[in-house]
Amino acid sequence: MSATLGNVKDLQSFLKAENYTNNFRPVELKEYVKIKDSIYEVDPKEEPCFTFSRLLNFKYSSGMQKMDPDHIIALATEIIPQQSCLIFCATKKNCENLAGMICKYLNKEFIKHKESEKATLLGELKSSGNGSLCPVLQKTVPFGLAYHHSGLTSDERKLVEEAYSSGVLCLLTCTSTLAAGINLPARRVILRSPYVAADFLKRSQYKQMVGRAGRAGIDAMGESILILQDKDINTAKNLLCAPMEKCYSNLLHDGGRGLLSLILSLIGLKITKTVDQVRDLMKGTLLSVQEAQVSPEKSLWDLTVESIQTLKQKNLIEVSSDVNNQNILQITRLGRATYKGSVDLSYCDVLYRDLSKGLEGLLLNSFLHLVYLVTPYDMVHQCKPDWMIYFRQFTNLSAAEQKMATTVGVPESFVARKAAGQSVRKSVDVVVVNRLYLALVLFSLLKETNLWIVSERFQLNRGFVQTLLSSASAFGSSVLHFTEELEEFWAYKALLSELTRRLTYCVQAELIPLMEVSGVLEHRAKQLYSAGYKTLAHLANADPRTLVKTIENLFKKQAYQIVASAKMLLTEKAEALREEVDDLLMMPSDLPSL
Incomplete structure (x- = not known):
């Protein structure tokens, strides 16, 4: 498997595999x-x-x-x-x-x-x-x-x-x-x-x-x-x-997050319904093979029971009795939302609280509030704010946006004092402060769309900004699926659907249809739009030879691939619409026949 594993026998036992070893190097x-x-x-x-x-x-x-x-x-x-x-x-x-x-x-x-x-x-x-x-x-x-x-x-x-x-x-x-x-x-x-x-x-x-x-x-x-x-x-x-380091099960890493997530998914997908069934499945994990090495103080059974108790305390699962008075593990609404949204268990309760608080005064005349809600929690500690930049960006916000920032926990007075190098007596949540800073980066990207300009504005390397954008897009999709499972968050569904789409492509709205085409990035989309190819239909009906003559630095092979991709995408969208029409026509009607 690899020259950098020191315990291939553990993996062999876990996979129930034969082990073939060869030291030959070409x-x-x-x-x-x-x-x-x-x-x-x-x-x-x-x-x-x-x-x-x-x-x-x-x-x-x-x-x-x-x-x-x-x-x-x-x-x-x-x-x-x-x-x-x-x-x-x-x-x-x-x-x-x-x-x-x-x-x-x-x-x-x-x-x-x-x-x-x-x-x-x-x-x-x-x-x-x-x-x-x-x-x-x-x-x-x-x-x-x-x-x-x-x-x-x-x-x-x-x-x-x-x-x-x-x-x-x-x-x-x-x-x-x-x-x-x-x-x-x-x-x-x-x-x-x-x-x-x-x-x-x-x-x-x-x-x-x-x-x-x-x-x-x-x-x-x-x-x-x-x-x-x-x-x-x-x-x-x-x-x-030195000998090679050993490879260990990731289920107990970072406080056992992997084990918690696995058990939640098993219960949510109805693969297991009882504690005994969960234990039996755990016997087939790499953790079971390495039980004595990884956790000498607690057995796998102890770890499993502890994890189930933790999930109950987090209100992600509940225990009920069946007709035989046997304890049955069931997932709660919050648990279903968490595993369907692939939300990290460390943040599910924080996300629920933030979304609930957001409903009390959701800012809708700007994307900033929604962007803040989909800014990934796990990137908060990867970036320390530049306070002068923070203050400058804060003062450029509208009055409503500044009020929203204060509502989530970052008042202008705090940012101003930090920018001036003064001490701040009032305690402020560092996670919220850093998260809003990253949200301002994303907010600038949605308005500006040019990654280089935004990177320069916030003095962040462009690779980090791009990673932040793709992580926010992925987390936005997770939050959308999370809200779909909870009736109280019905208002977020349409709002987050559009925002996630904007974050995925991060271009001006009119370029998004072109960006869906394979091989078309922002620069190419702008070239096509300027040349008159403004919709998917325009691009699907284009002559590749004309594209090569019209669009700078576009090779013949690329042109044919772009047109073919646009045609395929257009066909897929047309098929989806036809199926939708067929479904509507097949629906029973209460109207009398004429």
């Missing part, structure tokens, strides 16, 4: 560490662990030595631009700074390597940003370099990954997230330090990173180089010789 991987200007080969089986391999050959000026004390440029230029290189950095900012620094000292000959392809890439990056281009990428891409982390938008990441895979880019500076799930191999992988943020690397993280080295069918071998400072040598030796 491309040989050689692991090295660099200490000062010396390269050592890693051999965990030998006593010293590090065996001297060679001295690093480089010639640095004094200024260059100061800028690059780890000799990363020397390590990278040994193989680029002909071969590829990944450099893992501890933070997102490190990625950007390192890519920019390397470019300063590269030979100008690097610019000539695949020059036209790199110019095309810059054009595509600018197009994906609605005319905006990251200044770091603008500087690094001509040299064949780029950075890769969660601060990029999904379109930017896709373009960077494709350019790297095709050889247009020869070097990526990246964070550890690239190591898992993305197939971007390299001839050489460099780990700038043995840290991820402030935490020392785990064995599995290290293996995931160095595992990127070696491109099957291209290289005969791959190599990784971990750069170490003297203070980290002993810890690194322990890391390189």
Whole structure:
């Protein structure tokens, strides 16, 4: 299954599977560490662990030595631009700074390597940003370099990954997230330090990173180089010789949220009706296999009973008796709304309270109140407000919007005092304050629609803003399903349906029909709308050859795909309407025949 699992036998037992093990690797991987200007080969089986391999050959000026004390440029230029290189950095900012620094000292000959392809890439990056281009990428891409982390938008990441895979880019500076799930191999992988943020690397993280080295069918071998400072040598030796971390059941993670959610769904879906049936099903989980390791103090039975009691206390399930006086587990209205909306059990009661409070004075002349109600709770702690920006955005709100902010718990006086750097005596809920700040970001996006402008306005990286938007869209859909199960929230149904649609596409209302077409993003939708293709029907009846001539940077293949997708979508909508008409005609009528 994976080279980074230390307890495959647990999974084998859980899955009732046979275990086949093979250490064959298509491309040989050689692991090295660099200490000062010396390269050592890693051999965990030998006593010293590090065996001297060679001295690093480089010639640095004094200024260059100061800028690059780890000799990363020397390590990278040994193989680029002909071969590829990944450099893992501890933070997102490190990625950007390192890519920019390397470019300063590269030979100008690097610019000539695949020059036209790199110019095309810059054009595509600018197009994906609605005319905006990251200044770091603008500087690094001509040299064949780029950075890769969660601060990029999904379109930017896709373009960077494709350019790297095709050889247009020869070097990526990246964070550890690239190591898992993305197939971007390299001839050489460099780990700038043995840290991820402030935490020392785990064995599995290290293996995931160095595992990127070696491109099957291209290289005969791959190599990784971990750069170490003297203070980290002993810890690194322990890391390189340590066994793999074990994989454990997630059901007890974060206070047993997974176990609670599983039991609620089992009862809601009527898979189990009694405590004994729940216990029997729990015997088939990975947690059952690992019971003694994960929870030595409490048995799986104890954990199951505790979870059922917790669900009862949260008013998500109830116990009733059948004709045989047997206790039957049943889901409550709130429980059904929670599992049908896929709402995290940590927030279901808070969400119910917020929605109930919202009904008392729901602001309908603006989207702000509804946006606040669908702002994801789990992103609140990922962003600390800039108080001057907060105050500026607050003062731009209408009187009704400011009143709504005060109602949810964020008065203007509080934001003003924080912006002025003054202490605030009155206690205010930090979660509510941060949530409203994120809601203001989303509210700006709905009005502005340009992600780059909003990112700049709130001084947030565009990747975070895009993640916030997609999370709000998903959570909005969850809240909509949640309210559909509770009669008291009938007013939210139509309101949240439209808002979720707006959040999904985050464009001007007239562009939404075009955005539903596969392959059409905001920039392309604006081009089509300006060219007169304003509805789905217009686009479905378009001539692809005319589109290519009319729309800038639209290739023939893309044009045919867009028209085909529009036709299919239009057919589906027509079929749905026909079925609706048929259903209406089949309904019995109380009117007398004429």
